[in-house]
Amino acid sequence: MTDTTSTMAPIRTAAAIPIAPGRTPWKHEAVGFVLGFAVLALLPLVFGDTYARHILIMAFIYAIVASNWDLSLGYGGVFNFGHLALFGIGVYAYSLLTKLAGLDPWIALFASGIVATLAAILVTIPILRLKGIYIILVTFGFAQLVMQVILSQSDITGGTQGIVRIPGLYWLDHNMVRDAKFAYFYIALALLVASTLFLRVFVRSRAGASIVALRDNEEYAISRGVSIVRQRMLTLAASAFFTGVAGAFYAAYQRNASIDVFGMSLATIILSMVLLGGTSTIYGAIIASFVLTIFAEWMADFGAWRPMITAVLIIGVMLAYPSGLAGMIKAAWGVVAGRIKRPA
């Protein structure tokens, strides 16, 4: 912090990171970002029925959770297995705040994000000095601990029964129930846009670069003055806010909360989205969320075979393409771009 220019303009320091080979210039990314989400915003014109919109809303929620998980897992290199607990905390925080405390749903939505952030900071304390497998075990333990606490406080949280009739979100006088999920679709999309924008700006910032430096060479990064304690806490806290908000939105949308959100099956699905998409990309996790959610719905007729086919698919992609779908797309793009740049 001796450099005066960096303290004068802290926001612009992002531009000070040299462009590495293969790094997409931010202008290209911005164009792709706007185009991609514009296409998503036009989808309700094509899909008019409630069911298709429901699938898309669920894909948006999963995409938020998975891409935020990618921040701590992929960029931070922290084997955080308690990410779904942050989602669950969002679900229960919203439910309790609106139903017991009678808070306005919109305020509760953002308050849930803050509650999840605080929980993330709390869970960071025991893992500050740990590495690899031990982080997996502690964060896994944290998720179980949260679930057990919710179960044991059944007179407030409903225990295994869960909470029903949670107040939903509202928009002026708009009827949220009879618009074929029109409003919920755009709220979910807006949350995904905000979350993705936040994540991409974060990982391109100086703080994001220092987190990646810690992941890639911890000793060197520390010797260059990067604080592992502060950056690890920052990573988990940053990945928690939108995860908590997504949980709150999920509760508002489903109108009920249950401890299933802490279960292994949901955690496995979302983890596969992160890894299938390719870690440290953010976009990969989002793409994989769409692919897996739609794939799971498409196979709804297969019954018990569905989870088995999904499992085989996940194993196949992990064995063939360790860098995930993002790696596949990048490789395909490399081939296409190479042909365009080199005219015969």
Add this chain to the structure above:
Amino acid sequence: MSALAEILFGGLFQGSLYAMMAVGLALVWTTIGVFNFSHGVFMMLGAYIAWQLVELGLPAAVAFPVAVVVMAGVGWILQASVVRPLIGRPNIVLVVVITTLAAGSLIENGALTIWGPRSKQIPALIDGNAIIGGVGVSLHQIAIIVITPLILAALWMFLNRTRLGLALRAVAQNEDASHLVGLNVTALYGLAFAIAASLAGLAGIFMGGYRFMSPVMGSDPLLKALIVVVFGGISSISGPIFAAYLIGFFEAACSYYFGLYWTPALLFGVLILTLMVRPEGIFASRSRGLA
């Protein structure tokens, strides 16, 4: 008196099951350096295979060993299909978590499709009940308490006294050097998985003898085994064994004094505290290797 007997008995019994599970996890971790999240599914599959063999008319004394041997094969196949191809990848720890989770889901849903959701039970090792120290216990549970330490002692003997066991420990200590002296490291990886899977399968058979089986029966013991290896230190075999019994006693005492609801929360609280003070586990030395 009966309170103490109950805690003692409950602790020994639960500890035996946890030890059988945790040893397999620790064995795979020390040799290959990956965490097998389908370990709980091995337990379930072992119980179901034993049930199927008994159902086909085999006597339990034949069916149980056969099921354990089949499980060794399953462990080998799993290792060869979803772990071995990934060795050498930079993010192997993470990728193996997801491939073993997926393989576990595959086996679990396969069991559900083949055997259906209806609960089943396999014959107990010994029928009948006894009263010891004012507590009513089944002879099946007594048998488990006696047999488990014998099996673990046999495993210890294998790892420390036989050439094959020493080779396994050598791979755990230094993989490159093991390659250099001509050990077949790939086969030893398979062996570690095979032993782990058969121990888990045996634990499943034990459990299926006193409780109804279901395709998800392995998830709770897996969770407890995770606590045990963290608590005892994952890089050894003896650490998890001691920790398994300690956790067993702790669990029995907690559910006696605080009730069933609070026991898991207390367990995880202890786990997190342990890791904050001694991240390598309470019994572990700071070096990596099998002991």
